[in-house]
Every structure is written in structure tokens, then in C-alpha cells.
Amino acid sequence: MSAWLSPQHLAAAAFVLVVALTILGAVIAVAARKIFHNVLGLALALFGVSGLFVYLNSPFVALMEILIYVGAICIAICFAVMLSEPQYLPRPPRNPLKIQAALAGALAVFIFLGMLLKKTTWVPAPERSSDWSVITLGHYLLTTYSLIFELISLLLLVAMLGAMVTARGGRSRGALKR
Amino acid sequence: MLLFDQLQTYLYLALVLFAIGLYGVLARRNLIAVLISVELMLNAASINFMAFNRFLAPHPAVGQIFTLFIMAVAAAEAAIALSIIIAVYRKLQTVNIDQATELRG
Numbered sequence: 238m239s240a241w242l243s244p245q246h247l248a249a250a251a252f253v254l255v256v257a258l259t260i261l262g263a264v265i266a267v268a269a270r271k272i273f274h275n276v277l278g279l280a281l282a283l284f285g286v287s288g289l290f291v292y293l294n295s296p297f298v299a300l301m302e303i304l305i306y307v308g309a310i311c312i313a314i315c316f317a318v319m320l321s322e323p324q325y326l327p328r329p330p331r332n333p334l335k336i337q338a339a340l341a342g343a344l345a346v347f348i349f350l351g352m353l354l355k356k357t358t359w360v361p362a363p364e365r366s367s368d369w370s371v372i373t374l375g376h377y378l379l380t381t382y383s384l385i386f387e388l389i390s391l392l393l394l395v396a397m398l399g400a401m402v403t404a405r406g407g408r409s410r411g412a413l414k415r
Numbered sequence: 416m417l418l419f420d421q422l423q424t425y426l427y428l429a430l431v432l433f434a435i436g437l438y439g440v441l442a443r444r445n446l447i448a449v450l451i452s453v454e455l456m457l458n459a460a461s462i463n464f465m466a467f468n469r470f471l472a473p474h475p476a477v478g479q480i481f482t483l484f485i486m487a488v489a490a491a492e493a494a495i496a497l498s499i500i501i502a503v504y505r506k507l508q509t510v511n512i513d514q515a516t517e518l519r520g
Contacts, residue, residue, distance in 0.1 A: 245417060252419040256428060263432055266451050267439035279451045282432075286458050289428070290482075292419050293469040298479050302461075305486045310454065310493045317447055317497040321504040329444075329511070339441030347434035354426055362473035369475050377476045389487045396491035404498035406505070 252292060259285025270328075272318050280311045297371045425466035433459035446500045446510045450493065457489045 262285055265278025283306040290299035318324075378386050418424055432455055439452025461482045468478020500510055507515050 249417060249419065259428070260431060260435075263435040263455055266455060267435050267443070267448075272445055272447055275448050275451050279454060282455060283458065286432075286462060289425070289462060290465055293425070293465045294475070295465065295468075295479050298465065298482050301483060301486060305490055306454070306458075309490060313493055313497055314447060314451065317500055320501050321447070321510045322445075329513075336442050339438050342441050343434045343438035346437055347430060350430050350433070351427070354423070354430065359422055359467075359471055361471045364473060366474045374476050374479055377480055382480055385484060389484055393487060393491050396494050400494040400498035403495070404501045406502050 251288075255285050255288035255292070257285075258282075259289065271324065273315075273324070276311055276314050276318065279314070280307050283307050283311070294369055297374065422466055422470040425462055425469075429459040429462040429466070432456075432462065444511050444513055446503065446512060446515075447497075449512070450496050450500070454489065454493070457485060461485050 259282050262278045262280070262282030266275050266282055267278075269275050269278060283302060287299040287302040287307075290296070290302060436452045436455035436459065439455065440449055443449050443452065464478045464481045464485070468475055468481075472478055503515055504510050507517065509515055
């Protein structure tokens with residue numbers, strides 16, 4: 238009993254749970270018929286991915302994942318779902334040929350990359366720093382990577398303005414009464 | 416060797432996530448569902464970056480910074496894509512990619 242409750246066993250069990258959540262969420266996000274269930278599945282998968290980031294030694298990125306993906310992107314997608322097609326309308330049936338073709342394509346890529354992954358041997362860097370602190374991350378963002386940091390800020394600003402301009406089109410009075 | 420201490424585990428997991436996302440992009444016809452699938456593929460790429468960062472990279476800050484940049488670009492991409500989807504719905508009254516075919520000759 239005590240052997241099963243050792244920290245390593247608990248960590249392994251939690252890892253299996255996180256992996257199962259991720260894959261289950263991804264399958265729901267892709268396969269569910271209702272678009273709102275897809276969004277919920279995406280949120281589940283993103284929670285799983287953030288758990289993986291915790292296992293990869295960086296809780297900061299895990300928190301950012303929850304904050305940005307679950308907190309911002311999923312909510313934005315929910316708004317888009319509400320602002321677009323009504324959910325009660327009958328949907329056209331799925332085309333089985335297209336489903337099979339997509340399955341074959343995805344499976345081909347999966348097998349190719351899997352074989353590639355099996356063949357490759359990964360060589361770690363000879364000298365590896367063990368400095369995982371968030372402070373170092375902040376220093377890097379404001380010194381070595383400051384140009385990319387500024388570019389990303391500019392990109393977000395432009396994307397925000399572009400989104401407003403694009404979504405505003407056709408919102409004049411009577412445009413929806415066509 | 417524990418399962419979560421191996422690079423291969425994370426790479427295979429990212430591969431599974433990527434394949435699921437690719438299937439979604441190819442099979443779904445709702446524009447929003449396609450966007451959701453693209454987000455899954457982006458997350459698979461993030462997992463790869465973080466795994467290489469954890470097991471191979473000389474300095475552990477670099478992969479985390481890459482992942483943060485991927486998230487920022489994904490947020491920008493989602494904002495633009497959703498606004499385009501709303502604009503398309505206003506114009507054509509549909510978000511189905513088979514029906515929204517204005518450019519067809």
C-alpha cells in the first residue's frame with residue numbers, strides 16, 4: 238500500500254490522467270457534432286496541455302497557457318459561436334467520403350512522423366544550464382529577445398485593430414434586415 | 416526510467432495531438448471548428464518546444480520564450496480569424512466552408 242502511495246507513483250498516475258484528459262479533450266474538440274461541445278473539448282485539452290507543461294518543469298508557462306488559451310481564446314470562440322449561426326438550425330449531414338479521406342490523410346502524416354520519430358536519436362547539449370527561474374526568463378525577454386518582444390506587442394495591437402475593423406463591417410443600420 | 420521523464424513520451428503525445436488537429440482541419444466544415452483544430456495543432460508544436468527545452472536545450476529559458484511567443488501569435492490569429500468568421504456570417508449568412516464560396520468562377 239505504501240509503495241503505491243510513493244511520490245513517484247502518484248506523479249506517474251497524475252501524468253496518465255493528464256495525458257488522458259488531453260487526448261479526450263482533443264477528440265471531443267474535433268469529433269463532437271455541436272460546435273459548443275467542440276469549444277468545451279478544446280478547453281479540456283488545453284487544461285491537459287498546461288498540466289504537461291507543469292511536468293516539463295515550467296509552471297509559469299502552464300499558468301500562461303490557462304490564462305491565454307482557456308481564459309481568452311476559448312471565451313472569444315464562445316462569443317463567435319453566439320454571434321454566428323444559430324444552433325437550432327438543421328445541419329447538413331456529414332459526407333462520409335470526406336471523413337474517410339481526412340482520416341486517411343491525418344493517419345498518413347501520423348505514420349510518417351511517427352517513423353521519423355522512431356528513427357531519430359536526440360542528442361542533448363553538452364553543457365546544460367539548470368536555471369529555471371522566472372526571473373531569468375524576464376531578463377531574457379527584456380535583453381536578448383527584446384526586439385521579438387516589441388514585435389509581438391505590435392502584432393497584437395495590429396491584430397486587435399484589424400479584428401475591430403473587420404468585424405465592424407456591415408453593421409450599419411438595416412444591414413441585418415436583408 | 417519513468418514515463419514522464421522521457422523525451423519520446425512528449426514527442427509522441429504531441430504527434431497524436433497534431434494528427435487529431437490535422438484530421439479536424441481536413442474533415443470539419445464549420446469555420447469555427449477548423450479554427451479550433453488549428454489551435455490544437457499549435458498546442459502540439461508548443462509541447463514539442465517545451466519538451467526539447469526540458470531535455471535537450473542548453474538554456475531552459477529559450478524554449479519557454481518560444482512557447483510564450485507561440486501563444487501570443489495564436490491569440491492574434493484567433494482574434495483575426497474570429498472577426499473574419501463573423502464578417503463572413505454577416506455577408507453570407509453561413510459559416511459552412513462548402514457554402515461560403517463567393518469566389519467560385
